[in-house]
Amino acid sequence: xxxxxxxxxxxxxxxxxxxxxxRVLVFGEDVGALGGVFRITDGLTDKFGDERCFDTPxxxxxxxxxxxxxxxxxFRPVVEMQFDAFAYPAFEQIASHVAKLRxxxxxxxxxxxxxxIPYAGGIGGVEHHCDSSEAYYAHTPGLKxxxxxxxxxxxxxxxxxxADPDPVVFLEPKKLYWSKSDVDLPLRTEPFGRAAVRRExxxxxxxxxxxxxxxxxxAADAAAGEGWDLEVxxxxxxxxxxxxxxxxxxxRTGRCVVVQEAxxxxxxxxxxxxxxxxxxxxxxxxPVLRVSGFDVPYPPPMLEHHHLPGVDRxxxxxxxxxxxxxxxxxxxxxxxPA
Amino acid sequence: xxxxxxxxxxxxYLTDTGTPVTDPPAYPVPDxxxxxxxxxxxxxGRRFDTQATALTKQGRLAVYPSSHGQEACQxxxxxAVGAGDWLFPTYRESVALVTRGVDxxxxxxxxxxxxxxxxxxxxxxxxxxxxxxxxxxLHATGLAYAERRKGSGAIALAFIGDGATSEGDFHxxxxxxxxxxxxxxxxxxNNRYAISVPLERQSAAPSLAAKGIGYGVPAEQVDGxxxxxxxxxxxxxxxxxxxxxxxxLVEAHTYxxxxxxxxxxxxxxxxAAEVDEWRRRDPVARLEAYLRGRxxxxxxxxxxxxxxxxxxxxxxxxxxxxxxDLTPTDLFDHVYAEPTPQLREQRAxxxxxLVEAP
Numbered sequence: 001x002x003x004x005x006x007x008x009x010x011x012x013x014x015x016x017x018x019x020x021x022x023r024v025l026v027f028g029e030d031v032g033a034l035g036g037v038f039r040i041t042d043g044l045t046d047k048f049g050d051e052r053c054f055d056t057p058x059x060x061x062x063x064x065x066x067x068x069x070x071x072x073x074x075f076r077p078v079v080e081m082q083f084d085a086f087a088y089p090a091f092e093q094i095a096s097h098v099a100k101l102r103x104x105x106x107x108x109x110x111x112x113x114x115x116x117i118p119y120a121g122g123i124g125g126v127e128h129h130c131d132s133s134e135a136y137y138a139h140t141p142g143l144k145x146x147x148x149x150x151x152x153x154x155x156x157x158x159x160x161x162x163a164d165p166d167p168v169v170f171l172e173p174k175k176l177y178w179s180k181s182d183v184d185l186p187l188r189t190e191p192f193g194r195a196a197v198r199r200e201x202x203x204x205x206x207x208x209x210x211x212x213x214x215x216x217x218x219a220a221d222a223a224a225g226e227g228w229d230l231e232v233x234x235x236x237x238x239x240x241x242x243x244x245x246x247x248x249x250x251x252r253t254g255r256c257v258v259v260q261e262a263x264x265x266x267x268x269x270x271x272x273x274x275x276x277x278x279x280x281x282x283x284x285x286x287p288v289l290r291v292s293g294f295d296v297p298y299p300p301p302m303l304e305h306h307h308l309p310g311v312d313r314x315x316x317x318x319x320x321x322x323x324x325x326x327x328x329x330x331x332x333x334x335x336x337p338a
Numbered sequence: 339x340x341x342x343x344x345x346x347x348x349x350x351y352l353t354d355t356g357t358p359v360t361d362p363p364a365y366p367v368p369d370x371x372x373x374x375x376x377x378x379x380x381x382x383g384r385r386f387d388t389q390a391t392a393l394t395k396q397g398r399l400a401v402y403p404s405s406h407g408q409e410a411c412q413x414x415x416x417x418a419v420g421a422g423d424w425l426f427p428t429y430r431e432s433v434a435l436v437t438r439g440v441d442x443x444x445x446x447x448x449x450x451x452x453x454x455x456x457x458x459x460x461x462x463x464x465x466x467x468x469x470x471x472x473x474x475x476l477h478a479t480g481l482a483y484a485e486r487r488k489g490s491g492a493i494a495l496a497f498i499g500d501g502a503t504s505e506g507d508f509h510x511x512x513x514x515x516x517x518x519x520x521x522x523x524x525x526x527x528n529n530r531y532a533i534s535v536p537l538e539r540q541s542a543a544p545s546l547a548a549k550g551i552g553y554g555v556p557a558e559q560v561d562g563x564x565x566x567x568x569x570x571x572x573x574x575x576x577x578x579x580x581x582x583x584x585x586x587l588v589e590a591h592t593y594x595x596x597x598x599x600x601x602x603x604x605x606x607x608x609x610a611a612e613v614d615e616w617r618r619r620d621p622v623a624r625l626e627a628y629l630r631g632r633x634x635x636x637x638x639x640x641x642x643x644x645x646x647x648x649x650x651x652x653x654x655x656x657x658x659x660x661x662x663d664l665t666p667t668d669l670f671d672h673v674y675a676e677p678t679p680q681l682r683e684q685r686a687x688x689x690x691x692l693v694e695a696p
Contacts, residue, residue: 051487057517062476062510066518069480072465074488089506096470097477104454104466107672141673165675193678240678 003180006154010040010116010172012185013158014078018048024162025070026053028063028080028116037082038118038177060090064115068097071111078114078162084171085128085298087117091136098167099142114161114168119147120211120261122175122308124301130174131298132262134210137169138238138271144192145238147171147210151181153196153236156189164192173211193240197249201231204255204321206314207246207272209235212259219259219314228318238268246272247279254285257317261308264292286321342556344547348591349571350561354619356627365570370634376417376565377625377635378643380409383433384622385647386442389654390432390449394600398658399449404596405433407563410621411527411590412497413437414568418576419495419523424485426465426478426496430527430594434497438462442654452662463492471502475511475524482515482522482579493521493579495572501532503546512553515585523575524555524587527562529594534607547589555587562590563621566628593619666692 004012017024026044028036032055035042044053056063060081067077081087087094094115102110121130137145144166148154154172161168190196198213199220208216213234220230231249235242250256256276258269273288291309299307349363368376387406393399405412412434419425427434435445440457447456448467455466465481468474478496485492502508503526515522526546530537543549550557556578560571568590575586593616597604604613629635670677670685677685 057510057513059506059510059513061507062514065473065476065507065510066480066483066514069477069482069494070484071480072477073481073484075484092470093473093476093507097473100454101466102674103672105459105672106453106455106668107675108455108458108460109466110675144674241680243679 001182001184004151004183004185005177006148006151006172006179007038007040007177009151009155009183009185010158011042011044013155013162014041014044015047016186017078017159017162018044018052021076023074023076024052024078025075026078026080027056027067029056029058029082031055031080036080038174040116040172041080060086060088061093064090064093064098067113068093068101068111071113072101072109076112076162078116081115081117083125083129084117084119084131084133087115087133090115094137094143094169095140099140102166103142110165111167112165114158114170116170116172118174118177119171120173120175121298121304122211122261124304125174126301127298130304132260132293134171134238134262135267138268142167143239144168145171146192146236147173147238148236149173149176149208149210149213149234151179152183152187153189155183155185156187157192157236159186159188160192171210175211176214179214190236192237193242195236195242195245196234197231197245198234199230199232201229202253203229204257204318205231205233205246205249205253206257206259207233207235208259209238209268211261212309215310216259216314219311222311223315223318226315241275243275243279246276250276250280251283254283255321256280256284256288257291257314257321258288259291259309259314261293263295264290265295267292289317289320291317342551342554344545344550344557344559344589348559348561349567350564351566351570352564352624352628354624356624357631358628363567363570365574368566368569368573370629370632372417372569373566373625373629374634374639376413376569377622377629378646379413379417379437380565380622380625381643382647382650383409383413383437385651386436386654387433389651390446391596391600393446393655393658399446400451401599401601402449403430403599404594405430407595407616407621408527408529408592409433410565410568410625411525411562411592414565414572415495415497415525418569418572419493422463422490422492423576424463424465424478424481424492424494426474426494427467428471428474428497428499428502429467429469430499431467431497435464435467438464440464442650443657446658450658450662452664472498472505472507472511476507476514478522479511479515479518479520479585483518483520486519486521486582491580493523493576495523495525495576498524498526499532500526500528500530500537500540500546501535503549504540509549509553512550512555512585512587516554519582519584521579521582522585523572523579524585525572526587526589527592528589529592531594531598531608533598533602536607545589547587550587555585557587557589559589559591562592563616563619563624565621565625
């Protein structure tokens with residue numbers, strides 16, 4: 001078994017999908033000769049030709065709208081938005097058409113397409129190159145929203161996204177592109193809609209997804225020294241959402257912290273917290289807390305470490321979780337003490 | 339590059355009153371039989387349109403954007419393409435859709451409000467009527483390219499209005515279509531107003547057809563109220579696309595005689611004299627005069643076609659007088675191929691509500 005990076009796993013997933021199904025097309029900006037700015041499409045044009053993996057004009061709405069037509073015509077487009085914040089010109093196509101065509105036509109037309117978005121921060125990117133945009137997509141019915149946190153999931157989930165009859169917004173955590181793991185590809189992990197318990201524990205459940213999963217795991221390691229036995233749940237897909245796994249875990253542990261990079265306000269963590277308290281209220285020994293980025297536009301690179309929730313911010317939340325015997329106004333704070 | 343330049347004046351075969359122009363353009367003249375068919379479809383389409391407008395007054399439709407005045411464009415487009423070709427209509431293309439043979443009740447679903455798209459797009463090769471402006475031009479481009487890749491020989495025709503030519507998606511579609519040589523025809527029905535905003539505030543270009551030049555897309559202007567010219571130019575545009583030569587842009591100069599929809603008051607933004615001037619160029623009357631002049635349409639033919647249109651309207655009226663059969667759980671059934679656990683729960687909630695208060 002050789003160490004494989006997430007970037008290599010994604011490349012292999014595209015390679016295998018192109019090889020197995022002639023209907024699969026990969027296109028976007030710079031995905032051809034260059035192999036994508038993150039090299040996720042490296043070598044695909046060489047191997048499959050420029051009819052299967054090709055560069056388009058620089059126009060994100062155009063790329064996604066073009067993909068809609070190709071999917072209607074029987075192809076399975078996998079498009080790359082170069083960076084998260086560059087996808088916004090395509091948002092109308094995504095929200096008005098990609099998400100809705102099946103519903104608009106009462107199931108007569110479907111859109112099996114994948115929109116790959118290098119996403120979130122932690123790489124020192126300049127402005128508009130790092131955004132946590134998952135809530136926009138998760139809030140749009142009709143889209144599936146997936147974000148892998150492990151090398152194995154990167155391969156398996158991208159293969160599943162391409163095979164899915166519905167459109168998938170596939171958020172690739174940029175800072176995990178170079179994370180490594182000893183995995184033999186191809187392999188399949190849990191299906192969409194099933195969260196994974198990355199670490200079992202009994203004192204509290206830490207729910208995370210995408211780039212926040214390694215943070216949650218590191219926090220669990222650190223907290224073990226302070227006597228906390230943390231369970232870490234990786235959502236894997238935000239849509240569909242796995243209430244079952246989250247609920248079962250929190251009912252057992254009685255405490256829950258949600259960790260996300262995105263701003264906390266109206267974010268996915270708020271949804272998780274609401275669902276947990278609706279379902280686990282009588283098992284909870286403390287309020288559900290969110291640990292998130294601040295409610296600020298994504299910071300310049302030299303300040304991003306202040307914004308991104310790290311291990312310390314998770315540990316701080318754990319301190320607050322213990323104070324379940326007296327009301328503490330700080331429970332109302334988001335993203336750290338007010 | 340001269341190929342890319344549209345004619346300085348719109349192509350026309352008929353004068354405003356329907357007599358042949360003295361110096362006919364270079365496009366082949368459509369067969370008389372096809373023109374008689376076009377006349378029949380335009381008469382039925384206009385009757386459908388007035389019936390739909392009446393249905394808004396009876397509260398049967400939430401809203402209706404009239405096609406009155408634009409029948410030559412809509413009927414011409416449908417007659418210029420083949421059954422295997424795809425149409426990408428906007429909300430105003432109801433006459434095009436009934437001409438295509440889509441059940442008129444299914445066409446009106448969007449506007450009645452019982453379904454976003456009442457018909458089967460695959461059965462008719464007609465995409466859902468599109469409300470966001472210009473977005474469908476990219477879908478048409480992608481689908482046309484898909485057909486080219488499959489070697490099906492089918493093309494796509496995207497309808498668009500003058501206002502929508504200001505949207506970015508229109509420009510991205512022209513560019514993508516040209517770069518990928520997608521067999522797509524863009525038909526701009528320039529009816530001079532985007533709701534209330536006049537063309538002069540929409541574009542400073544010499545014509546909307548001129549917008550093709552910058553993308554390498556050949557284009558033509560046509561008198562959109564001259565059914566002979568519309569058919570001639572669109573037939574050539576479709577042949578161009580089908581030949582593998584790439585996209586083609588047609589700007590049809592036309593006019594909507596009614597307001598944007600029944601909810602709009604057109605007297606606030608355009609003068610009665612202007613409307614009257616366009617009434618003189620009525621596409622149905624022009625074609626009728628031409629066909630009578632050529633001996634291709636008799637009084638008896640005209641009466642028979644008028645009777646057919648009345649029957650069509652009566653049948654539509656009768657069917658639209660019935661309330662649609664709604665299934666509330668439809669809300670959940672087509673969001674995804676398989677509903678999420680959350681949608682299953684919400685479906686159960688709605689079913690319980692229906693039992694309590696049906």
